[in-house]
Amino acid sequence: MMGAFLAVLRRDLALALRAGGGAGLGVVFFLAVVVVTPFAIGPDLALLGRIGPAILWIGALLASLIGLDRLFAADGEDGSLDLMFTLDLPLELVAAAKGLAHWIATGLPLVAAAPLLALLLNIEPKATGALVATLLAGTPAITFLGLIGAAFAGAFRRGGLLVAVLVMPLTIPVLIFGVAATTAAITGPVPFGTPFRILLGLALGALVLGPVAAAAALRVARN
Amino acid sequence: MRCIDELRIAMWRAGRWQGTGTGGIMRLVGEGLACTRGLRRLFAALDFTVEAGTALLVTGPNGAGKSSLLRLIAGLAVPTAGAVRLEGEGADPEAGVAEQAHYLGHLDAHKAALPAARNLAFWRDVLGRSGLGVEEALETVGLGGLGGLPVAVLSAGQKRRLALARLLVAHRPLWLLDEPTTALDVGAQARFAEIMQAHLARGGLIVAATHAPLGLSGTRELRLGRIAVEEVPA
Numbered sequence: 001m002m003g004a005f006l007a008v009l010r011r012d013l014a015l016a017l018r019a020g021g022g023a024g025l026g027v028v029f030f031l032a033v034v035v036v037t038p039f040a041i042g043p044d045l046a047l048l049g050r051i052g053p054a055i056l057w058i059g060a061l062l063a064s065l066i067g068l069d070r071l072f073a074a075d076g077e078d079g080s081l082d083l084m085f086t087l088d089l090p091l092e093l094v095a096a097a098k099g100l101a102h103w104i105a106t107g108l109p110l111v112a113a114a115p116l117l118a119l120l121l122n123i124e125p126k127a128t129g130a131l132v133a134t135l136l137a138g139t140p141a142i143t144f145l146g147l148i149g150a151a152f153a154g155a156f157r158r159g160g161l162l163v164a165v166l167v168m169p170l171t172i173p174v175l176i177f178g179v180a181a182t183t184a185a186i187t188g189p190v191p192f193g194t195p196f197r198i199l200l201g202l203a204l205g206a207l208v209l210g211p212v213a214a215a216a217a218l219r220v221a222r223n
Numbered sequence: 224m225r226c227i228d229e230l231r232i233a234m235w236r237a238g239r240w241q242g243t244g245t246g247g248i249m250r251l252v253g254e255g256l257a258c259t260r261g262l263r264r265l266f267a268a269l270d271f272t273v274e275a276g277t278a279l280l281v282t283g284p285n286g287a288g289k290s291s292l293l294r295l296i297a298g299l300a301v302p303t304a305g306a307v308r309l310e311g312e313g314a315d316p317e318a319g320v321a322e323q324a325h326y327l328g329h330l331d332a333h334k335a336a337l338p339a340a341r342n343l344a345f346w347r348d349v350l351g352r353s354g355l356g357v358e359e360a361l362e363t364v365g366l367g368g369l370g371g372l373p374v375a376v377l378s379a380g381q382k383r384r385l386a387l388a389r390l391l392v393a394h395r396p397l398w399l400l401d402e403p404t405t406a407l408d409v410g411a412q413a414r415f416a417e418i419m420q421a422h423l424a425r426g427g428l429i430v431a432a433t434h435a436p437l438g439l440s441g442t443r444e445l446r447l448g449r450i451a452v453e454e455v456p457a
Contacts, residue, residue, distance in 0.1 A: 007348035011334070011341075018336050079330025082299050086321040087349050222299055 004089040005097050012101030016067075023105035026063040030110050033059035034117040045122045052121030053131055053182035059117075060110045060135055061175055064142040067106060069163045071098055071147070072154025072218065081154065081218070091218060096211040099147045107139035123186075130185030130192055134199060138178040141203035144210030145170045151214035155221030174202050249275040249313045251296070251320070251397060251428055255305035258291050265291055269305070271445055275313070275396070278419070278429035278442040287448035289432035290329070293399045296430060297326040309397060313426070324397040325350075329405075331386040333374040339385050340370030343392060350393035360388040363418065365411060379406040387415055390422075398422060400431040413438065 016023040037055050038048055075081040084094050114135050118128045148170070149163035156162075180195040250272055257267040265288030273279045281289045294300040296307050298321035309320050333342045344357050355363065361370050364384040374382060383406045390398060398419070404412050416438035419429055423441065431437060 003352075004349040007345055011337070011345045014341070015334055015336060077330075078334065079328055079332035080334075082294075082297075082326060082328055082330070083332050083346070085299055086297060086324060086326055088318075088322055088351060089349060222301075 001089055001093075004087060005093055008089070008094055008097035009101045012098050013105060016101060016105035023067075023109070026066045026106040027109045027113055029066055030059045030063040030113060031117065033062070034120060038120060049122040049124070049186075052118065052123040053127065053186070054179050055121060056114060056117060056123075056131060057135075057138075057175055057179050057182070060114070060139060061142055061171060063110055064107055064139055065146060065164055065167060068102065068143075068146040068150045068167070069153040071102055071150040072214075073150075073157065076154045076157070085222065091215040092211045095147055095151065095214040095218075096144075096207075099144050099210060099214075102146075103140050103143040107143050110139060111135045127182060127186040130196075131182050134178045134181045134196065137196070137199050137203045138174050141174045141199075141206040142167075142171050144206040145174070147210040147214040148217065151217035152221075155218055174199065174206070177202060247311050249309065249311040249396060249426065249428070251307065251309050251430070253296070253305065253307045256292070256295060256302050256307065257304040258288055258295060258300070259303045260288075260291060264303075266447055267304070273428050273430060273443075275311070275426040275428055276423050276441070278423060278431060278437075278439050280437065280442050280444045281430065281432040282434070282444055282446050283448035289447060290401050292447065293326070293328075293401050293430065293432055296397075297321055297324055297399050299326065313396065320397065323395055324399050325390050325393075325395045326399045326401075327386060327390065327403055328401045331382050332389075333382060333385060335375035336373060338371050339366060339374055339377065339381075342374055343370070343385065343388055346389045347392035350389070350395070352392070353394040354392045357392065360391040361385075363391055363414075364388045365414060380408055380411065383407055384411060387418070391418070396427050398427060398429045398431075400429065400433075402433060403431060404433070404435060404437065 034056060041048060041051075072081060075084065084091065087094065111132060114132055115128050118131060123131065146163065146167045149166035152166060153162050177195045177199040180190075181192055181199055184190045184195055185192040253269060253271045256269040258265045269292070271279065281292055283289055291300060295302050298319055307320055309323055310316075315323060332346075333339075337345075340357050340361065343360060347354070347357060347360075354360070357370065358367075361367055364387050366381060366384050366388065369377070369381070374385065377385065383403075387403065404415060407415065419437065419439055423429065423439070429439075
């Protein structure tokens with residue numbers, strides 16, 4: 001069963017990292033949002049430093065949603081999804097493997113790019129560590145909540161906006177506590193650990209809820 | 224011919240379906256199946272039994288519900304009424320029919336960007352690696368040496384052969400085949416008939432929706448379609 005899980009993970013990674021797979025798209029979008037923002041706000045370094053974490057988080061949230069609509073839809077169109085129903089591997093774990101592959105291909109590069117982009121937003125070095133930690137915990141949560149929307153998009157053959165509409169409200173708590181933890185690390189007065197632990201809790205909940213709900217959506221919609 | 228013999232030997236070695244369970248010969252039983260698509264009732268009160276070593280050909284005009292019946296058996300659609308089960312010696316009572324069946328639909332389930340061998344290796348890994356190796360399977364369906372090519376550059380017939388190879392890389396007793404010989408040339412059809420015959424000889428079961436004769440011996444026919452246009456009463 002572990003072998004089957006890893007096989008799904010490897011295949012989805014290979015597809016995402018291949019030219020035209022769309023893994024780079026998220027990072028480019030992230031880069032575009034963050035680079036453009038200082039020009040729009042103007043040369044107020046203090047303001048930039050204060051809202052920088054929020055801008056990085058919004059960029060990461062939106063970039064994480066890119067490509068989710070194709071996650072199950074592509075498998076549905078070529079017939080792979082039908083066969084996924086006939087595996088010994090439970091559909092929940094198929095969804096989890098696909099989510100993990102999607103996060104490694106699109107979420108992890110965002111986390112890696114964040115320290116560099118933090119420089120552009122005048123975020124202090126000590127806050128950069130906090131920012132990376134919150135993104136590392138928060139982006140998997142967004143991707144796994146996004147699995148629910150991805151399953152609906154795949155099942156009902158309505159991609160694109162449906163994912164954003166369905167998933168965005170679910171990710172608001174992640175955004176709130178992600179930004180709160182980063183701000184706490186910069187200005188206080190709440191210690192960084194307090195909101196960060198809630199963020200970790202949200203992430204763990206999403207890791208369980210996402211695949212289970214996605215598999216349920218796929219099962220209901222089959223026919 | 225050599226490939227087919229090797230296939231027989233490999234299937235015999237795997238011996239997955241010669242368990243010592245009770246309850247007689249393995250059989251697929253459908254009882255009182257009904258299927259409604261939209262407002263159209265495709266079939267109702269459909270009963271059938273397929274015993275190990277035999278094939279059931281599902282025939283009928285377009286829209287009669289052949290594909291729907293196969294999807295019902297594979298667990299990909301939910302019947303309006305009735306149930307399907309696999310019972311008898313060698314059937315796993317814990318698993319559903321779907322987990323013991325190969326479903327070969329209209330779509331080949333390949334990723335066009337990945338090489339043929341990579342696609343097949345993926346299905347071999349997730350379906351349980353209980354059959355032939357990737358190279359052997361490609362050899363058997365006549366794609367030897369083409370495993371490195373991306374599926375995108377294969378012809379329609381070659382893609383179909385690759386989908387057929389999936390039946391060989393993992394042992395499952397029940398084969399559900401929806402128009403399996405579409406796009407296959409005459410030689411490939413004959414070879415596939417040998418592969419199916421070998422599967423039946425090993426005690427496998429086949430349910431195939433088809434318009435063309437598949438060249439199998441020992442088959443029965445289930446004809447759908449007489450009630451195909453009956454409206455469902457409101």
